[in-house]
Amino acid sequence: MNDDAMVLDGNAAAGAxxxxxxxxxxMAVVRCGDCGASGPLAELRFFGSPQxxxxxxxxxxxxxxxLLETDRAINLDLAGTARLEIRRTA
Amino acid sequence: xxxxxxxxxxxxxxxxxxxPETATAKTIAFDVPDWRGHLAGQHxxxxxxxxxxxxxxxxxxLASAAGNGTTIETTVQRVEEGEVxxxxxxxxxxxxxxxxxxxxxxxxxxxxPGPRPLMLIAxxxxxxxxxxxLRTRRNARDAGTALLFYSSRSFDQILYRAELDQLxxxxxxxxxxxxxxxxxxxxxxxxxxxxxxxxxxxxxxxASEKPDIFVCGPTPFVESVADHLLSLGHAEASIxxxxxxxxxxxx
Amino acid sequence: MVVxxxxxGRPRQDQATRSRVPPGQYVTSDFPVxxxxxxxxxPLENWTLSMQFGGRMLATxxxxxxxMLPQSEITTDIHCVTKWSKFDTRWRGVSFDDLLRAAGLDxxxxxxxxxxxxxxxxxxxxxxxxxxxxAMVATHFDGLPLPASHGxxxxxxxxxxxxxxxxxxxxxxxxxxxxxxxxxxxLGYHIYGDPWREQRYGGxx
Numbered sequence: 001m002n003d004d005a006m007v008l009d010g011n012a013a014a015g016a017x018x019x020x021x022x023x024x025x026x027m028a029v030v031r032c033g034d035c036g037a038s039g040p041l042a043e044l045r046f047f048g049s050p051q052x053x054x055x056x057x058x059x060x061x062x063x064x065x066x067l068l069e070t071d072r073a074i075n076l077d078l079a080g081t082a083r084l085e086i087r088r089t090a
Numbered sequence: 091x092x093x094x095x096x097x098x099x100x101x102x103x104x105x106x107x108x109x110p111e112t113a114t115a116k117t118i119a120f121d122v123p124d125w126r127g128h129l130a131g132q133h134x135x136x137x138x139x140x141x142x143x144x145x146x147x148x149x150x151x152l153a154s155a156a157g158n159g160t161t162i163e164t165t166v167q168r169v170e171e172g173e174v175x176x177x178x179x180x181x182x183x184x185x186x187x188x189x190x191x192x193x194x195x196x197x198x199x200x201x202x203p204g205p206r207p208l209m210l211i212a213x214x215x216x217x218x219x220x221x222x223x224l225r226t227r228r229n230a231r232d233a234g235t236a237l238l239f240y241s242s243r244s245f246d247q248i249l250y251r252a253e254l255d256q257l258x259x260x261x262x263x264x265x266x267x268x269x270x271x272x273x274x275x276x277x278x279x280x281x282x283x284x285x286x287x288x289x290x291x292x293x294x295x296x297a298s299e300k301p302d303i304f305v306c307g308p309t310p311f312v313e314s315v316a317d318h319l320l321s322l323g324h325a326e327a328s329i330x331x332x333x334x335x336x337x338x339x340x341x
Numbered sequence: 342m343v344v345x346x347x348x349x350g351r352p353r354q355d356q357a358t359r360s361r362v363p364p365g366q367y368v369t370s371d372f373p374v375x376x377x378x379x380x381x382x383x384p385l386e387n388w389t390l391s392m393q394f395g396g397r398m399l400a401t402x403x404x405x406x407x408x409m410l411p412q413s414e415i416t417t418d419i420h421c422v423t424k425w426s427k428f429d430t431r432w433r434g435v436s437f438d439d440l441l442r443a444a445g446l447d448x449x450x451x452x453x454x455x456x457x458x459x460x461x462x463x464x465x466x467x468x469x470x471x472x473x474x475x476a477m478v479a480t481h482f483d484g485l486p487l488p489a490s491h492g493x494x495x496x497x498x499x500x501x502x503x504x505x506x507x508x509x510x511x512x513x514x515x516x517x518x519x520x521x522x523x524x525x526x527x528l529g530y531h532i533y534g535d536p537w538r539e540q541r542y543g544g545x546x
Contacts, residue, residue: 024196
């Protein structure tokens with residue numbers, strides 16, 4: 001059964017992460033902790049729900065980032081990310 | 091010492107205009123007094139609460155041009171059996187208030203001036219954030235090369251058709267290429283069928299010109315187009331994507 | 342709470358069945374799904390289910406062997422942490438009690454279980470919440486073999502807890518002396534997950 005369209009890649013994390021960081025984290029380059037592949041956070045494969053997000057590596061499906069939003073807190077799990085590279089803008 | 095506030099705040103947005111785009115899609119204009127401005131390509135989250143406390147939240151791309159005004163617009167496509175879109179398209183009234191948070195997303199954004207040529211590729215409602223880019227480009231009087239590929243199922247599902255015709259006709263080097271995937275009306279002069287490698291090779295901006303590329307639409311569309319672009323020699327770093335799809339919350 | 346005039350949302354059943362609905366839940370006739378990853382498709386000829394404690398394998402069943410175990414049926418309500426509840430779902434599978442017996446165990450070797458699944462998903466449970474008819478490894482839903490999208494060929498079914506504990510694509514049941522958080526629990530979901538006390542997230546009483 002189809003439901004409304006929603007953003008189905010790492011762009012979906014932008015709302016929750018928007019003011020946790022001083023930079024736009026969807027622009028950051030994620031290096032997968034499992035296979036080493038690199039790419040923008042925005043390009044990760046999205047699973048879960050807007051409140052409980054799982055972002056997986058496009059190459060090997062390993063969990064790179066997890067995010068849980070509750071009334072009390074935003075929990076961010078970067079354990080599956082070997083490295084987060086935030087490039088300076090010009 | 092004040093508590094750090096994590097997470098974007100929810101603002102109150104008031105519906106000030108409703109504009110049908112097609113039989114199944116509507117542009118909604120909101121007044122958001124605390125709006126801090128946005129870039130082309132960004133989106134907002136809308137949160138709707140029923141009387142019994144049930145909450146639904148969805149993301150919608152901003153269609154209005156970048157800027158700092160307090161009026162913003164999004165275009166919503168009614169999805170069959172959707173939970174939120176039928177309400178927004180069929181039931182929403184001027185004066186209604188919704189909770190909204192944003193602007194969200196810096197990855198899928200474009201700001202003028204170029205300097206690089208701009209190639210936009212839209213599948214269905216993926217046109218919405220790309221329309222924000224084209225409106226922003228028009229407001230900035232950016233005259234750099236720009237090209238839009240826009241795939242729709244049928245003629246009557248094309249969003250912003252009249253405005254796109256105007257933008258293409260005005261001076262400013264914008265080319266609009268429509269393609270229809272499920273049948274064309276008599277006298278159709280546009281393309282037919284899915285955006286494939288051959289169409290991109292024939293009519294797209296060449297990789298040698300190093301365009302900035304934005305692709306938006308359903309996941310299979312975006313992935314297929316991105317693959318074609320890579321095979322045509324476009325650099326991965328110059329292609330930005332945003333994938334839409336059903337939420338898959340129920341099966 | 343800012344109510345949106347006129348918004349109803351997905352059809353929800355009303356208050357006649359209030360006492361069956363845990364706090365904060367809404368009733369649907371759809372099947373609520375929360376995925377943590379891509380649907381797993383394990384061919385039956387490769388499928389095994391094992392029970393393990395420490396380094397010791399207590400039992401392993403192939404699909405054929407598993408199908409031969411005593412079957413139980415249950416009709417029950419299920420409650421997803423996404424706030425959707427579904428009444429009267431019908432399942433068939435092997436009860437956890439029968440699994441223990443088939444493994445030659447009168448009693449579980451330790452007080453806690455970690456369920457391990459294809460795709461890497463895990464969830465933790467006290468053994469006390471699995472025995473005495475409270476749980477099964479389910480292979481059929483609504484009379485038909487469980488589809489992969491719903492956790493087939495076999496999923497854990499623990500309907501008295503939030504449905505994330507009913508792990509899809511279960512392959513290994515590991516016993517532990519201590520309770521340790523699984524996939525969602527380690528992110529911040531409640532370690533136990535009782536829908537009647539609305540234990541959705543860590544820190545909920």
